[in-house]
Amino acid sequence: MKLGQTVVADTAERALDVAEQLVQVRGFNGVSYADVAGELDVTKAALHYHFATKAELGEALINRYTTRFEAALESIDEGGIDAPSKISAYAGIYLDVLRQQRMCLCGMLAAEYQTLPLPMQQAILRFFDINETWLERVLNEGQHAGTLRHRGSARSAAQVVISTLEGAMLVARLHDDPNRLEVATKQLLAELD
């Protein structure tokens, strides 16, 4: 066990915190090693020690974000609530991100998708797949329990939910108006009623 470090916070972890926030606001191509290092008050080289390349940093960013998202989904599942409440809680995750004046990390990276290295692209697809699969399951649960209904397959209904939330975030951020996401969420839930 290594002591001495990690007393306040691991530099790698702090780098991810800073980079995550910056990327959620400016995009991956709008953030440089110098930006992140500057806010951390270390050199660029120190950052390269922890993340050899920008692609590696990007991958780590997506993977940590995905892991945290999965934990949030699990926590929703453990709440013992009905399907509509789960969808509502799901939308709440997005609203929390937006309230911090950030875009969904993977929604932001989706815009820049074509410029990103393959491992990052794959990690982004994985994020959306996990979300779709979780929503698909909840929508099916609700359909069978009679607490909600949806047109077409649960999978495509899940895709529409994600699209609507990502789009509402994207546009709401322009106006710094989280209310737009709330309105979109309400309409989404009404649609499933």
Next chain:
Amino acid sequence: MKLGQTVVADTAERALDVAEQLVQVRGFNGVSYADVAGELDVTKAALHYHFATKAELGEALINRYTTRFEAALESIDEGGIDAPSKISAYAGIYLDVLRQQRMCLCGMLAAEYQTLPLPMQQAILRFFDINETWLERVLNEGQHAGTLRHRGSARSAAQVVISTLEGAMLVARLHDDPNRLEVATKQLLAELD
């Protein structure tokens, strides 16, 4: 009247064509003067002659895009169709863009909003305002004619329509699957039925 040039195509206009396509695919921060000049087979300096700064090029890009969008909206209005058909035609504009494997220019720029110069930010807001205002009018028309209904104000219903279409484009592009936008459109129209 200046002849001699403009025989095949004005360089400034061709530059906008190339830059538009590149920005819709890679984002504004993912495109350089060298990229655009390269595809046009002129020097960067020639590009700077037509657009002194990147910010100016960006503004011109948004303004031309907005003008064309306005023309498309006018053309829908002149079709003499009912409100639901107008919304459907509106969604068709987005689908056409996506089929060219492009993101909506202003949806893309919305992601990068925080990194863009003020004049570009204002031009982006104007684009969305024009769209909201047009949709708001059509939604009101439909409500009064009894051809469609919406919850809440026409303005916020209009905002949800735009958000959904932009979000569906953003996500559909990842999978190169225009069908996702079509499904979202269908749900949007069903919601207004």
Next chain:
DNA sequence: AATCTTACTTACTAGTAGGTAAGTACGTCA
């Protein structure tokens, strides 16, 4: 006590970014 590992710093590289100054070819117009 010597060595190894971790977590850095300093100093540098090559490449690219946006932008500019000066010159040029060419068509228009007085």
Next chain:
DNA sequence: TGACGTACTTACCTACTAGTAAGTAAGATT
């Protein structure tokens, strides 16, 4: 015919990009 405007090119500049090589201080391991 000469001057002017348009539409460029060549050559360059500064700032910044990601990335690297070499060195160092301090704690852990043998």
